[in-house]
Amino acid sequence: MDINEFLSDNARNMKPSPIRALLNVVNQPGIISFAGGFPNPLSFPVEEIKQIMNEVLDEEGVKALQYGGTDGNAKLREEISKRYIKQGLDIDKDNIIITTASQQAIDLTARIFVNPGDTVVCGLPSYLGALQAFNSYRANIVGAEKDEELEAVVRAMCMSGKKPKFIYAIPDFQNPSGLTMTVEQRQYMVKIARKYDLLIVEDSPYREIRFEGEHQPLIATMAPERTIVLGTFSKTFVPGFRLGWVIAPKEIVYRYNLAKQSADLCSPVFDQYVAAKYLEKGYFEKNLEKTIEMYRGKRDVMLASLEKYMPEGVTWTKPDGGLFLFITLPEGYDATELFHMALEQNVAFVIGEAFFCDGTGKNTLRVNFSFMDDAGIEEGIKRLAAAVRTLFEKNGK
């Protein structure tokens, strides 16, 4: 039998993640990998988690092991809501549904709003995992390179009868660029969304990991009626519990609830009890501070190393937070070619092209600074710079 004959059109459209496909290569011993998006394991509060797990089993017992509601643990949603209320969102716990991490939130978003061929607007570049999910629902993904282009792109789509369903944005320390939208850029996005009646999906996994500068307002505070916030514990607590959330108007949360009933009924129940208690005890804030401190240091090491080793003509972003920065080679140079040269130097990154829904960005690369230790960051950037020099020489710069 030929399994391909049985596949749905959506399944035919599913592509393996270039990052996941690379993992086998880049995880070989001796390779310094800037490719993943893993948080640093030293940021995981193992002892606190152990203590809380024992407490949860002692206090809640079998309740923490039974099925849970599709909406998620009420105390956890309460704790999460408090954090957003402080940021100016007018919500309560029933504006929140817990998801099996942020990837499920992205996937359900596409499932709820996207028919095959429906337009979704995102940045150029934008988060690969979101592009992959939108693709798997056969969305028509259209990118805006600069924020100012947004209206032109939306208008063009509307005029061609393909009015977008939503704008997908990562306003804080974007993956992959590391950049943060200014308040003016956020206001402009809201203006366009209102003018053309679009939803905004504010994907916000890194927002709390800010090294310096002032927090910009959540887009959801500017357009609560049409903004869907996606959050996660994967970067600020632990990814292994698979816990994220969606914040939205209640009639939208209801749609996520219906979709999630079919998708997986409920998210890990025990893990939710642990997370709720972790927040409740104030451990989250304490550990987040440590994590921010750690990642700020790593970003500084990476920026200093880039400055020190990278040949002229290469540029990079200087993120105020998050896990990534984005490197641009001079026009005409190919990051895929560089990738192979870098592997020979035992260093890896993600080819930037994967983040561009229009196939551009061939001269870009994403590097992660959260995972590697400081010495590894310097050594890795040194190797990467050597690979860039080889690329330049080969291409006669």
Add this chain to the structure above:
Amino acid sequence: MDINEFLSDNARNMKPSPIRALLNVVNQPGIISFAGGFPNPLSFPVEEIKQIMNEVLDEEGVKALQYGGTDGNAKLREEISKRYIKQGLDIDKDNIIITTASQQAIDLTARIFVNPGDTVVCGLPSYLGALQAFNSYRANIVGAEKDEELEAVVRAMCMSGKKPKFIYAIPDFQNPSGLTMTVEQRQYMVKIARKYDLLIVEDSPYREIRFEGEHQPLIATMAPERTIVLGTFSKTFVPGFRLGWVIAPKEIVYRYNLAKQSADLCSPVFDQYVAAKYLEKGYFEKNLEKTIEMYRGKRDVMLASLEKYMPEGVTWTKPDGGLFLFITLPEGYDATELFHMALEQNVAFVIGEAFFCDGTGKNTLRVNFSFMDDAGIEEGIKRLAAAVRTLFEKNGK
């Protein structure tokens, strides 16, 4: 803004689960509920889990809290594969992908194989959560009432150009009927699947909870090339970890992997470490025995209570395992009417109609015997019998 204007066609088709919708009503104090499908909390091995959790954190540390592979924990897949190899399946761990419990396995199955309008064949009745998931992908669900009807149904669909993609079956202690397919019925299903080139989805959440009699062969052992087995720990370990699995030929497992990358990247990592160790230590077998013992007793209490209290004309199945039995009222009586009378008696069940994709089954109801304590089972059946009598009187029997 009107959110309905933004919904995908699939989202418009999503209906709330009648069971989940009932939970608020049936969980009120004083109500004896046979409505859920919850395992008995006394079957949860709290102390063993506590011990293992501490061991996992001590031995694996941060690894158990980091992201995991989409395919799932290798040791866990290894342990699961052993259990199926013993049953005659010729597989290794790479024929298995871990899912966020069985509901995700069902959902991904529909996502991978079902285009809107594609035919899926299931039993009459069949598991509500599967019907819901298939519906959410706008499948054309066609039911076969008796196993012998299967070929007629499949042939009719093929002749009308709607060849089914797969047959969905729960061969062991079916939800909701409690019935088990004989080996001859399994052979016949395989014959039809081969003749018409269909996949078989063997949903197998209850198989290991057998009270008496011999295990019938897994359908997958008879047609390994075209059978997809769905398994779960939700009924034999704990549902709160949200761990299930799919077993299939490797090219099919690859498709689940792609779909799961988009759906939620990976299943709860820490919970997988705990489950792997729990199996490895042999705790699973020991606890399963206890659970079987407990549920056998509960089934016996329920059967004896039905015998003792139920008025003539009412019939029910006598399951050899699992969590449910199915009650049939005399022709013409309405279980929805009974439901309201039962609530007045402070007892609840699931209206059987919800399990029939063709809208029949109006005189049927599903009752769960795993969750309630023995005294509650007898008292609940007594109340249910009183409600049936009220129904009979009102309708002049």
